Amino acid sequence: MAGDNVLAGQVAMVTGAGSGIGEAIATALAGAGARVAVADINLEAAQRVASRLPGAVGVHCDVTKKASAIAAVAEVERTLGPLEILCNNAGVSTMQRIENLTEDEWDFNFNVNAKGVFLVTQAAIPGMLARERGCIVNTASMAGKIGVPLLAHYAASKWACIGFTKSCAREFGPHNIRVNCVCPGYVRTSMQTRELEWEASLRGMTIDEVQAEYISQTPLGRLETPEDVAKVVLWLCTPGAAFVTGAAIDVTGGADL
Numbered sequence: 001m002a003g004d005n006v007l008a009g010q011v012a013m014v015t016g017a018g019s020g021i022g023e024a025i026a027t028a029l030a031g032a033g034a035r036v037a038v039a040d041i042n043l044e045a046a047q048r049v050a051s052r053l054p055g056a057v058g059v060h061c062d063v064t065k066k067a068s069a070i071a072a073v074a075e076v077e078r079t080l081g082p083l084e085i086l087c088n089n090a091g092v093s094t095m096q097r098i099e100n101l102t103e104d105e106w107d108f109n110f111n112v113n114a115k116g117v118f119l120v121t122q123a124a125i126p127g128m129l130a131r132e133r134g135c136i137v138n139t140a141s142m143a144g145k146i147g148v149p150l151l152a153h154y155a156a157s158k159w160a161c162i163g164f165t166k167s168c169a170r171e172f173g174p175h176n177i178r179v180n181c182v183c184p185g186y187v188r189t190s191m192q193t194r195e196l197e198w199e200a201s202l203r204g205m206t207i208d209e210v211q212a213e214y215i216s217q218t219p220l221g222r223l224e225t226p227e228d229v230a231k232v233v234l235w236l237c238t239p240g241a242a243f244v245t246g247a248a249i250d251v252t253g254g255a256d257l
C-alpha cells in the first residue's frame with residue numbers, strides 16, 4: 001500500500017471531484033502528499049471539497065467543453081505547478097430501455113463519459129509529453145466490460161473509455177506516461193441513489209429490492225464505498241504501479257464475475 005507522503009510535491013487534478021468517488025480520490029491523493037486540483041462543473045462543490053484538503057484548490061471544469069478543459073488545466077498549472085497526475089473521473093448516467101432511449105440521453109452520457117476523458121487528456125498531455133512524466137487514471141466502470149440492461153448507452157460510453165485508456169497507454173508509454181483505468185461496481189454515491197430510483201421505477205420494484213439485488217450480485221457481500229475505489233486509484237499513482245499501464249482494474253467486490 002502507498003506510504004504516507006508517497007506523492008509529496010506532485011500536482012494532481014481530479015475531475016468530478018466535487019462529490020462521490022472523485023471526492024474520495026482527491027482526499028486519498030492529498031493524504032499521500034499531492035497538491036490536488038479539485039475540478040468539477042459545480043465550482044461550489046469543488047471549493048467545498050478543496051477547503052478541507054491541505055494544499056488543494058477548487059477549479060471549474062466542464063469536461064465536455066474543449067475550452068473549459070484547456071482553461072482548467074492552465075489554471076491548475078498556474079496555481080499549483082506542472083501537472084503530473086490526472087484522474088478523469090467525471091461521469092454521468094441515466095437509465096432507460098433501448099427502445100425508449102433518446103438521442104439526447106445517448107449524447108449526454110457519451111459527452112461526459114467518453115468525450116470528456118479525451119478532452120481533458122488532450123489538454124493535459126502536451127505538458128506531460130514535454131516533461132516525459134505523467135500518470136493518468138480514468139474512472140471507467142464494470143459496465144465497460146459487461147453488458148448492462150437499462151444502461152446500454154452508459155455501458156457503451158464506458159467501453160469507449162477503456163478503449164481510449166488502452167490506446168493512450170500505447171501512444172504515451174514510450175514517453176514515460178502511464179495510463180490506466182479503474183472499473184468500479186455498485187458504489188454508494190449520489191449517482192447510485194438516482195440509479196436505484198430509476199431502476200426501481202423501470203422494473204416495478206422497490207428501491208430496497210433493487211439494492212438487495214446489487215448486494216446479492218456482489219460476492220464480497222456489501223455495497224462498494226468511494227474509498228474502495230480511491231485506494232486503488234492511489235496505488236496506480238504510486239511507484240508500486242511503475243510497470244502498470246493500459247490496465248482496466250476491476251474494483252467491484254466481484255460483482256462482474
Ligand SMILES: NC(=O)c1ccc[n+]([C@@H]2O[C@H](COP(=O)([O-])OP(=O)(O)OC[C@H]3O[C@@H](n4cnc5c(N)ncnc54)[C@H](O)[C@@H]3O)[C@@H](O)[C@H]2O)c1
Pocket residue numbers: 015016017018019020021022039040041042045061062063064089090091092093112116139140141142183184185186187188189190191192
Ligand atoms: N456510483 C457507481 O456505482 C459507479 C460505478 C462505476 C463507475 N462509476 C463512475 O465513477 C465516476 C464518479 O461517479 P460518482 O458515482 O461519484 O457520481 P457523482 O454523481 O456522485 O459524482 C459525479 C461528479 O461529476 C461531476 N460532473 C458531472 N458532469 C460533469 C462535467 N461535464 N464536467 C465536470 N464534472 C462533471 C458532478 O458535478 C459530480 O460532482 C463516474 O465516472 C461514474 O460513471 C460510478
